[in-house]
Amino acid sequence: MAKLRSKCFKILIFIALHGTLLASLTACQSVFYYPTDFKYYDPARLNLKYEDVRFKTASGNEIHGWYFASSQKDSKGTVLFFHGNAQNISSHFMMFYWLPKEGYNYLIFDYPGYGESPGAPTPENTVEAGIAAAAWIRENKDQRPLIIYGQSLGGIIAMQTAIKIKDQQPIRNVVVDGSFSSYKKMGRRVLSRSWWTWWMQPLTYAVLSDAHSPEPIDRISPIPMLFIHGTDDPIIEPVSSEEMFAAARDPKQLWIVPNGHHGDLFEVNNREVRQKFLNYLQ
Template sequence: MRKVINRFSFLFLACVLLLNGCSGLFYYPDDKHRFYDPQAAGYSPENIFFTDVAQRKLHGWWFPAKKSPAKATIIFFHGNAENLTSHFLQLAWVSAEHYNLFIFDYPGFGRSEGKPTPKSCLESGYAAVDWVNKHRANNSPIIIYGQSVGGIIALRTAIDKKTEINLKLVVADSTFDSFQKIARVKLSRHWLTWPMQPLSYILLNDRWAPGNLESLSPVPVLVIHGEKDRIVEPMFSDMIFEKLVEPKTLWKIPGGGHIDVFWGHEFKYRSKFLTFIERLDNF
């Protein structure tokens, strides 16, 4: 009995620390390792350094379209772990399809300064969009693409920046729109942490979450989620899609896991994605 109580106490303390710290629950940055070499994969991105409103120095990679002029620029908000060197291959292939790609690291990730929090990550998203719009886009179309925890940052960034840029499309891939809700769901998964669900609403807030998703309209939004995602449950994309207004599209990927839409499934969703973008001109 004492072991059970001690374990419960440990889990309770861990939950409080994780939820109260926010970054311990949502972000797992790596500032030391280079996971994949772009040159080995046939890419030579340009190193980009820029600053956010807090004067943190941030780092990104610019993959220019291999043929000019580019059809659009995709700004990639990657997931919550490691750094851009482990995420760029998710979308680097678009550079061969007449699209520019800009991927950047949040504070504390890779070569970006600072510590990741919902606020600092959002500020880095604003700064990334501003840099692309000022230095590379020249009012050409921009696509904001967010994966996993990058999706909640991307959605809020798109809401706040859509009137300042030529925003062609927002993509929410395997993501969620509430820090409180996903924390509650994770706590509900184990009988020992189930009673602690209220902590997600006491110790976390959604001040930096998207909020009014309906305000994205008339910008098209594509929501993507694997039906077998065990990291971020598909119901979160269902909730996002329900809050959106037209034009909106939902792709549920049969047999899909977490953020694998362009890597599994015989790569068929790559061509489907390109076709989807091309058809946006008909809206």
């Protein structure tokens, strides 16, 4: 998301000056994704045991993931983790390295184009990957209601996935961390941050698509929803979570974390949110 402003600005200016809307439409949507195939960290360095898994989406894309089993004999549930827009699972798995010791299984997977998942990410196939990941858990590991957690870009993908599967697969909670629910609104919010791009905000409705976004998010009801956001998030403003919370139906909660940034909410303030989250799940 950090590079969204500069790249999308150039595309929008090009559209304004030359009118090449069709050619730029896909390019502007793709600015939400910054995949890499570099392996940043090995879970073995943290003495974490994991299962290397692969499965396919409805469109035939192969998805790679890591499954971490609870270190307790009887697990308390399974978390399906949708990571953010940059890097891959080898960096994002660190966010929940502590979950297995607390009795939870979790699966983290890469969208097409990320890590060892071939292809290129799109709003449609990232959701397909989430649907396939949920199905893999149900068919191979845990048929109990699923805990869905989406961070940053993963939040909008997680919510859309929940809408797609909630009538076929039980879902226990949907947790949205530092995220947004509309590609168009997010693009407009980024453009509004600078006086010289403020006038271009309406163009986001032409070059970005919400065909695969979860709005209106009240469709997720009656699944309990939790929105978490740091007060000092430099990437996505807390007002994004406040708006989603207002739009969602009960049961719902909103946690605004003092001193929280983007992706560090379980580490700040003496890790108090970590225990609060465990209490919430129980």
